[in-house]
Amino acid sequence: MNPRSIAVVGASERADAIGTRVIRNLRFMGYRGRIHPVNPRYAEVAGLPCYPSLKALPERPDAAFLAVPAAQGPALMDEAAACDIHAVFINANGYADGDAEGKALQRRIEVVAKAHGIAVAGPNNLGLVNVHDGAAIWTPRYMSEIRKGPLALISQSGSIAIALAEDERKIGFAYLVTTGNEAVLTVADYLGHFARDERVGVMLLYLETIRKVETFARAAEEARMHGKRIVALKLGSSEEGRALVQAHTGSLAGEDRLYDAFFRKLGIVRVHDLDEMLETAVMLSAYPQPDASRSFVQVTLSGGEAALIADLGHELGVEFAPLAPATLARLQPAFPPYAAIRNPLDAWGLGFNPERIAAVLEALALDPEIGTIALAVDAPGAGGGDVPYACIMAEACVSLAARSDKRFVFFNNTSGTGPNAEVRAILDRARIPYLSGVGTALAAIGYCLRESLPRASAAAATLPRGWCQRALGDSEVARFRLLAEAGLPMAECAPISSAVEAAKAGARLGYPVVLKGSAPQLAHKSDLGLVRLGLGCAAEIVAAYHEVSAILARELPPGGPREIYLQKMAPPGVELILGVRNEPGFGSFILVGLGGIFVEVIAKTSLRLGPVDEREALAMLRETPAARLLEGVRGKGPYDAAAAARAIAALSRLGAATVGTLASLEINPLIVHEQGATGVDVLIEEVASAKRENAR
Secondary structure, eight states: OOOSEEEEETOOSOTTOHHHHHHHHHHHTTOOSEEEEEOTTOSEETTEEOBSSSTTOSSOOSEEEEOSOGGGHHHHHHHHHHTTOOEEEEOOOSSTTSOHHHHHHHHHHHHHHHHHTOEEEOSSSOEEEETTTTEEEEOOSOOOOOOEEEEEEEESOHHHHHHHHTOTTOOOEEEEEEOTTOSSOOHHHHHHHHHHOTTOOEEEEEESOOSOHHHHHHHHHHHHHTTOEEEEEEOOSSHHHHHHHHHHHSOOOOOHHHHHHHHHHHTOEEESSHHHHHHHHHHHHHOOSOOTTOOEEEEESOHHHHHHHHHHHHHHTOOOOOOOHHHHHHHGGGSOTTOOOOSSEETTTTOOOHHHHHHHHHHHHTOTTOOEEEEEEOOBTTSOTTHHHHHHHHHHHHHHHTTOOOEEEEEESSOTTOBOHHHHHHHHTTTOOEEESHHHHHHHHHHHHHOOOOOOOOSOOOOOTTOOGGGGGSOHHHHHHHHHHTTOOBOOEEEESSHHHHHHHHHHHOSSEEEEEEOTTOOOTGGGTOEEEEEOSHHHHHHHHHHHHHHHHHHSOTTOOOEEEEEEOOOOOEEEEEEEEEETTTEEEEEEEEOGGGTTTSOOEEEEESOOOHHHHHHHHHTSTHHHHHHOBTTBOOOOHHHHHHHHHHHHHHHHHTBTTEEEEEEEEEEEOSSOEEEOOEEEEEOHHHHHHHHO
């Protein structure tokens, strides 16, 4: 990240040559280290002595930049290893982002790097800029001055890094890094470095994929421990986007919703475009820690703008809390008697003057429930509009900020020519963030209100007594029993092997009962007629037993595993699907949504990286249509949401404890009653290694 000397292989007298650009950019940034051009065709490049090879250098450089075609990369890596060079930058494309030959070239790079402990940046990238130390190992032809500041950008796209380097919001950068194909160094490695660098406050990630997931998670946790925030723009939310990601860097984007849950667990703010990224960076640079109150009041000078903000805020999930009666009473003198005072607040009231706007803001600042006060203004960067009003409002906020614990935020109603320099100069005295554009500003404010740093983990994930890997291959009845031991409210099951046994089991369980037939390869029992509901007497059970036995005989090869069992008929209620999905590197994901026949019709579920506790489980339920049904509809209910939350938490613990054994586990449905809940069907998929072990 800060080499004291660097060899630039491939530098030449051509002004647009990649190696020559690196030398030019190093000088532009005031690099204080030694630069050694390497090219056998020149004795001198850019006024510097030029050497024919790495072996011919007068010293061992800290790093080598390879500005050569991909085909020459492996041989130069061998030479770098022989010279004991520990850091190599590879700019060329045509490695893993190319064809089979390119992938083979990159594998050779990786083998050499691993054998000799060489840190490799790239291939297929632009390099990096260490702004504070002037190390611009950077290939773009044109380079602007970069303001020093607290941001560190890690981008898997070079062009995005170039665009953000312009720093239109004038926040200031500590580092700009492009990672390329990540043959050795990945986003996770750079993130870990920045987590420990005291000059970095906020980290911006432009991601197509995450290759070292566990290393990434540890780095994010370290950043959190140091009070630093991470903002991620992750691509691949659409099929088209995932295809483009794979074409660009030769990587897989992964399922997008898993990243949402992963980022949430790590306290990473996920944004959706570059404007949101920059505005959120402005917010977090000023207020890195979450607003504990989560209560937000918006102030405008226009009823129309207040209505627009209310609409956009609703779409973005920003809540405008009602103003307290005491606050309304303090505000009333600034408004006509007939005015409806509400949040968002049109502060024009009886007309604008400095004393009145100061009184309005003072009244809001005295409310102990309000954490953040945002002011929307018409103050374009080019001047005009309400710049004089905005300056007065800014001065009032600076005065209040000195004697109040409130968070103040300004934003222009349009992005246009950007924030006004005169207004910003006032706000900068109190480090009050000044955002641009209603939509992006509200999104940034919303992220900072909603996104909190991770809470303490849920209860430890341990396997229930009696659980073992072999049990996964046992009968469905055994699985029900093991899930019950794990704290899940599963229906009691009775295995049966004859009509007589079926009749006896029905009498013992109590009518009505359900008869089911199952086999490992039959996922949807009801579609095959293997589920018989509401059996109310022995004769019905016997008839159902013979019918289901015949279906199993028809559908399965002779001698294959099969099972018939009875369950007590569960009372009616709200049907949920609970699922666990274990992903290598990421961990265990827990999912909940409407179950039964609604799974494919209303495909709206909530997802978290587990384990979760019951409070988080209730929050998951509130994110789904199931929440409304659990509250009760048309005289039915309310239903036992607490029982559902206990089941979700228990399944999440089981999932986290079986990473490496279970690939997925699904309870569908879990029927939530007015009192309690019952899981009535289970589907389990083992990971491949567990399947092989059970087969042995």
